[in-house]
Amino acid sequence: MTAPDDVRRASRAEAERHLRALVGRDDAVLREDQWSAIEALAVDRRRALVVQRTGWGKSAVYFVATLLLRAHGAGPTVIVSPLLALMRNQIAAAERAGIRAVTINSTNIEQWEPIHEAIHRGEVDVLLVSPERLNNPGFRDEVLPRLAASAGLLVVDEAHCISDWGHDFRPDYRRIRTLLHELPPGIPVLATTATANSRVTSDVAEQLGVSTGSTDDGVLVLRGSLDRESLRLGVVRLKTAEQRMAWLADHLAEQPGSGIVYCLTVAATQEIADYLRSRGLEVAAYSGQTEASERQALEEDLVAGRVKALVATSALGMGFDARLGFVVNMGAPASPVAYYQQVGRAGRGTDEATVVLLPAVEDRDIWAYFASLSFPREELVRQTLGVLEQAGRPLSTAVLETHVELNRSRLEQMLKVLDVDGAVRRVQGGWTATGQPWSYDADRYARVAAAREREQQAMLDYIGTDACRMWFLRDQLDDPDVAERCGRCDNCGGLSLSTTVSEQSVEAAHERLARPGVVVEPRKMWPTGLANLGIDLKGKIADGAAEGRAVNRLTDLGYGQQLRDLFRVGSEGEAQDGPVPVPLVRAVVEVLGDWRPRVDAIVFVESARRPTLTRDLAEGLSRYLKVPVVGAWAIVDPEVPPGKGAANSAQRVAAVGRRSALRADVPAGASVLLVDDLVVTGWTLTLAARALRASGAAEVLPLALAVNG
Known part of the structure; x- marks a missing residue:
């Protein structure tokens, strides 16, 4: 739609009043690219994809747009968020601006009915849901259609998860395509991410359902510079696991403030946290296996500086908002894109933050293990579909495990993909076959696997490069405004990292591992x-x-x-x-x-x-x-x-x-x-x-x- 200029000027003035309330500063003003996104959503009722670095202010865009839309009688904003940590941050931020925000997730089942009633009465401005909720049978069949009919704005946060070309593809996110098709005309949609290269950006824009042209009906794509001026990147190459653990024991206390030590496996978080505590450091382990209530307590400890670090998997990632002084990676993620996502947790609201990568030879073995968990071979998929068809009734994942040689998590992941493709359906009591024809897209899976291999090689190249490290990461993300030298990383001379470790710490690490x-x-x-x-x-x-x-x-x-x-x-x-x-x-x-x-x-x-x-x-x-x-x-x-x-x-x-x-x-x-x-x-x-x-x-x-x- 086309709005008169005076309506746009009034809307921007109102938007900036909302922004000041949101951030608690009387001098706050919207940047031009932020206003462009808000204008597309709240004035023109378009769809937009925002690819901007962590800390750019993506949440301000959808909260301000929500307030503008609600003032004109629109329904509540529905935000699909991947992690509970993100939901808690978002609700706290929304309340500062007077936005009534609630969440529906697996930890607050007892609140679902009162929340549904509050939405029906118009008492909710923002509803945050996890992508997993979108395919919960009761939510999908009863709640989702009502939300689609009454929503004022749909927000898909961490939208790179939609794309299987992205570093953190999640099948549940594919259900969003169904939700998009069910939205009435004129309901704006915002997709946001900080980590998407050109291929992922194009894929997400395509999945939003329309072209990326410049017409009013197209998707507005806003890509900004991904430079993080506060980050100082460096790599420390040590030969053994004992030396790398000793480096942490000797040098973690030197890092500014509190931060995160990322590990590739749950086992590593527990082992390294135990070792560091034995060396007198205040740390705790954090992973997807950590109970939700314990996660929240640990996040609060980190934000308040009561721990020096959380030793974590990527479960402490997307959407976690805190002023952190450092990120250390014990082992390299499988791609520069995933690495950029993790290091982006540091340096938010701080002038300087240190980012250290301690790569290991065994990283490649771990990458190979996770790669082996990709979409199963066609015969296993056909076998699963055959078991469901023969059963003629819902079968739980546990029952299917006894018929198909896949572990629980991989089987569940496969079923979610088949659900999105229409071949199976999650119902009360498990899964059923729909009888719809299904084809195994071997070419696409092969292309994705080849892309993964290229990304792994790029990560190895990052470790060994003598070029600017921030330039390298931004180039991998197809940053449209990339500079050759950041002046802050170890290769640019802006960061000096010691490679020395004490014999005492190495010996203690060796004893711990042996x-x-x-x-x-x-x-x-x-x-x-x-x-x-x-x-x-x-x-x-x-x-x-x-x-x-x-x-x-x-x-x-x-x-x-x-x-x-x-x-x-x-x-x-x-x-x-x-x-x-x-x-x-x-x-x-x-x-x-x-x-x-x-x-x-x-x-x-x-x-x-x-x-x-x-x-x-x-x-x-x-x-x-x-x-x-x-x-x-x-x-x-x-x-x-x-x-x-x-x-x-x-x-x-x-x-x-x-x-x-x-x-x-x-x-x-x-x-x-x-x-x-x-x-x-x-x-x-x-x-x-x-x-x-x-x-x-x-x-x-x-x-x-x-x-x-």
């Missing part, structure tokens, strides 16, 4: 929503387990391979059982020697899959420690299958509570060693420890052979 034993962190917070399952538990866990130990993680080197062999499940779902292998017996003894727990009694977790293994472990420990086995966390309802509810903490707590109960004669005031074979979610140990404490135990110390992580 010996068995990893910390089993106790659960600290009950999952939200337990009341909906009839369980009266919430908040902090006051009567849980103490810090425990395991021989190794399944993903670790050293004993990791022996443990993976021990816990491997056969093609028919059968598990190995028998006494604990002798090398692992020695490893358990070594762990106990390092740990030196005080033990008065032993209780073991009864296992349906490996009953001999866990009992043998407990009895062997009894002989070694000369303390009795006083009972078991016993299976009382075998109808509840092992692993029931493992994908959802609240469901897992409920399942474990139904399946097992304490059958033990616990001495009052005893320190109890709680023995298990494999720690997956930690909720079995938590509930068993709670029962032991209620039975008179003063302390519960978990000991397991392995941690699945």
Whole structure:
């Protein structure tokens, strides 16, 4: 639509009043490119794609546009956001400007109905939803159509996730295409990202459903400079994992303020955080396996400077907003685009921030592992579709796992893609086949795989380049305004990084990596929503387990391979059982020697899959420690299958509570060693420890052979 000039001038004046309220500054004014985006949305009711660096002010665009649209009677803005951390930041920012913002996600199920009613009454200005909600059957079939009909603005944050050419493709984001098609005419759409090269930008614009031309009906594409003037980039190349960990121990305290140490795997976050704490540094591990309530507490600790660093996977990434002084990467991400995304967490609102990459030879092995999790071979896809068609009823992912040789996460990912393609549909109770024809786009998957290989080589080139590092990253992102020298990185002479490490730190790191034993962190917070399952538990866990130990993680080197062999499940779902292998017996003894727990009694977790293994472990420990086995966390309802509810903490707590109960004669005031074979979610140990404490135990110390992580 075309609006008169006086309407545009009045709208801009109103927009800048809203901006001042949003940022809390009387001198704040919109930049021209920000106004161009707001004007396209709120005045012309167009679709826009904004590719701008972190900290540019993308959230200001959609919040100001929301206020302008709401003032003219438009419905609420729907923001699709990928992470809870982003949602919390966005809600806090919205409230500063008087915007009534709410969120629907997996952690606040009990609030969904009141939120729906508030939206219906017109009391909500902004609704934030996770992409996963878009394909939840109830939300997709009942809530989403009403939102599409009444929305005033749709915002797709971190829009590079839409594109399988992007570094963080998520199948759930593809559901947004359906939502776009269901929007009534004239509903503006904004897609935003800080990390998209030209190919991803074109793909996202295409998926917005119209051309990128300059007509009023086209998508307005705004690409700005991706330079981050506060960042000082550098690379420190050390030969061994021990040296890299020692570098952190020796030099982390020198880094400005608080920051993030990024790792490629969950196991690495836990191992490195444990090592750094042993060297006197205040750090904590953070990953996708961290409970939502614990994540929020850790994020608040980082923002407030109560920890020097969070040792994190990329789960602490998109949308996390804080004034951080540094980012260190222990291992290189698989592409310069992904790396730019992570380093962009630093230097927001600070004059200078240090960015250090500590690459490793094994990075390529980790890249290859994640590449192996790409879309499965056609025969596995056809097999899955055949199983669903033959069943003639919904099948859960857990049931499908017994028919298709794919692990849970990869199977779930594949099903989501098939859902978007129309071949399957998620319904109450699992998945069904639609019967629609489906073709395997082998050429596209091959092109994507080839692009991934080129990006990996580019990351290796970044590590070895003597050119300006900021120029290199911006060039990889097809920055239209890239300068040859930033003057701030190590290659430009603006940053000097020591490569020296102390013998003491190297020796401590070597001892940590060479010996068995990893910390089993106790659960600290009950999952939200337990009341909906009839369980009266919430908040902090006051009567849980103490810090425990395991021989190794399944993903670790050293004993990791022996443990993976021990816990491997056969093609028919059968598990190995028998006494604990002798090398692992020695490893358990070594762990106990390092740990030196005080033990008065032993209780073991009864296992349906490996009953001999866990009992043998407990009895062997009894002989070694000369303390009795006083009972078991016993299976009382075998109808509840092992692993029931493992994908959802609240469901897992409920399942474990139904399946097992304490059958033990616990001495009052005893320190109890709680023995298990494999720690997956930690909720079995938590509930068993709670029962032991209620039975008179003063302390519960978990000991397991392995941690699945």
